Amino acid sequence: xxxxxxxxxxxxxxxxxxxxxxxxxxxxxxxxxxxxxxxxxxxxxxxxxxxxxxxxxxxxxxxxxxxxxxxxxxxxxxxxxxxxxxxxxxxxxxxxxxxxxxxxxxxxxxxxxxxxxxxxxxxxxxxxxxxxxxxxxxxxxxxxxxxxxxxxxxxxxxxxxxxxxxxxxxxxxxxxxxxxxxxxxxxxxxxxxxxxxxxxxxxxx
Numbered sequence: 311x312x313x314x315x316x317x318x319x320x321x322x323x324x325x326x327x328x329x330x331x332x333x334x335x336x337x338x339x340x341x342x343x344x345x346x347x348x349x350x351x352x353x354x355x356x357x358x359x360x361x362x363x364x365x366x367x368x369x370x371x372x373x374x375x376x377x378x379x380x381x382x383x384x385x386x387x388x389x390x391x392x393x394x395x396x397x398x399x400x401x402x403x404x405x406x407x408x409x410x411x412x413x414x415x416x417x418x419x420x421x422x423x424x425x426x427x428x429x430x431x432x433x434x435x436x437x438x439x440x441x442x443x444x445x446x447x448x449x450x451x452x453x454x455x456x457x458x459x460x461x462x463x464x465x466x467x468x469x470x471x472x473x474x475x476x477x478x479x480x481x482x483x484x485x486x487x488x489x490x491x492x493x494x495x496x497x498x499x500x501x502x503x504x505x506x507x508x509x510x511x512x513x514x515x
Contacts (some may be wrong), residue, residue, distance in 0.1 A: 312514075313387075316434045317434065324438040330416055333508070341415070341508075350373070367475035367476070371423065378431065384411045385431065398459075426513075444513050
């Protein structure tokens with residue numbers, strides 16, 4: 311199988327998930343999605359209160375080495391079983407997610423372009439670029455409604471770790487991108503161009 315790896319990065323709440331979902335909906339099982347969020351390190355040695363204080367927006371919070379191994383295995387045509395992260399507990403669950411190889415592997419995450427090893431496995435690198443005020447509002451809605459967080463905890467985390475880590479790691483990683491898409495999945499012109507590129511790959515596979 312001639313596998314293409316598409317990387318989708320960008321800040322929290324930028325629209326990466328929307329872009330990923332629309333691409334997945336368009337191509338179905340011809341695309342497999344692997345999310346960096348699932349590779350947060352296991353923290354069984356810490357109490358819940360201690361886990362709440364962890365900086366989850368620093369590259370060291372992720373087991374990126376394992377993700378590199380898994381992505382390389384998918385490119386070789388092997389099925390992987392990636393970890394599943396429980397955001398309400400700030401820890402990995404005991405569940406494993408089966409991901410099968412496909413002609414296109416989409417890798418998604420805020421910090422995937424900060425890893426040279428991950429970047430070296432990607433054929434196309436897309437950075438979703440969205441204004442900071444829009445991103446924080448989206449993050450608040452997501453974390454409160456979908457991840458069981460309190461408003462105070464989300465705002466505190468944004469100011470103490472999310473914003474400074476974005477400025478230190480995420481924003482500079484934009485330089486690694488082949489394509490920068492303002493507003494992610496809502497940018498229909500850019501989405502159509504990307505879909506056309508993937509269709510060309512799939513038709514020649």
